[in-house]
Amino acid sequence: MRKSLLMAVFALIGITAFAQKDSGFGIKAGLNYNQNGDLSFKQVQSAGEDLIAGSDGKVGYHVGFYGKLDLSKIYLRPELIYTKTKSSYDVEGGTNDYDISKLDLPVLLGYKIIGPLHIFAGPAFQYTLKNDLEDVELDDLKNDFSVGAHFGVGVNLGNIGFDVRYERGFSENEAEIIGDNIVDISGRVDSRPSQIIFGLSLKL
Numbered sequence: 001m002r003k004s005l006l007m008a009v010f011a012l013i014g015i016t017a018f019a020q021k022d023s024g025f026g027i028k029a030g031l032n033y034n035q036n037g038d039l040s041f042k043q044v045q046s047a048g049e050d051l052i053a054g055s056d057g058k059v060g061y062h063v064g065f066y067g068k069l070d071l072s073k074i075y076l077r078p079e080l081i082y083t084k085t086k087s088s089y090d091v092e093g094g095t096n097d098y099d100i101s102k103l104d105l106p107v108l109l110g111y112k113i114i115g116p117l118h119i120f121a122g123p124a125f126q127y128t129l130k131n132d133l134e135d136v137e138l139d140d141l142k143n144d145f146s147v148g149a150h151f152g153v154g155v156n157l158g159n160i161g162f163d164v165r166y167e168r169g170f171s172e173n174e175a176e177i178i179g180d181n182i183v184d185i186s187g188r189v190d191s192r193p194s195q196i197i198f199g200l201s202l203k204l
Contacts, residue, residue: 022070026159030199032060034085036098036192057195058086058097062104066201077108077120085193089133100193101130106150121151124167146170148193161201169193 035057064081081104088097103126110120126146152165169192 022075023068024203025065025067026161026201026203027063027065028079028081028161028199028201029063030061030197032062032083032085032195032197033057034060034087034193034195036085036087036100036194058088060085060195062197062199064104068203073112075110075112075118077106077110079104079106079108081106085195097134099130099132099134100128103127103129108150110154116156117153118156119151119153120163120165121149124148124150126169146192150197152197154199159203161199161203163199163201165197165199167193167195167197 060083062081062083064079066077066079069076083100083102083104085100085102086097088095104124105126106122106124108120108122110118112118124147126148128144128146146169148167148169150165150167152163154161154163154165
């Protein structure tokens with residue numbers, strides 16, 4: 001599955017070399033402000049389950065590359081991005097950071113509004129490499145592969161591009177909590193992202 005996704009990206013990027021003058025490929029990087037879904041946990045000595053609704057956002061980052069197939073007023077832009085997101089949960093007076101590393105493959109369809117201004121949207125296929133909740137042992141995610149959506153607005157100034165986008169996961173993707181260093185607990189955490197992404201790209 002991973003091989004198929006990577007081959008599709010390279011094929012799409014290769015096509016751009018033979019397309020219109022605004023087509024091409026480049027590199028990109030930026031900052032992510034991320035929040036994940038609910039955390040619920042149950043201590044062994046407790047009869048009920050505690051629910052912490054949503055996480056507090058923290059800043060992460062992303063780096064990767066993109067290809068662009070220009071079709072006059074519209075364009076197709078696949079990207080392959082390594083993303084590191086951070087968020088935190090307040091648990092019993094303390095803060096537990098939740099870190100996720102993943103590969104993102106957004107496939108964006110864009111529309112040029114006027115001059116350098118453009119809008120875009122499309123699905124984002126995601127493969128989770130690692131998820132870690134501070135001081136808590138987590139099992140593997142229910143689904144390593146998941147699908148979300150990106151949509152946003154950007155400006156191109158020559159070979160430099162700036163964009164702001166919003167990403168949202170389509171469905172819950174939970175990891176089971178199997179214990180921590182202090183007291184045995186069980187529960188789950190929803191890794192579905194909800195993030196604002198600030199990106200800078202350079203056409204090569």
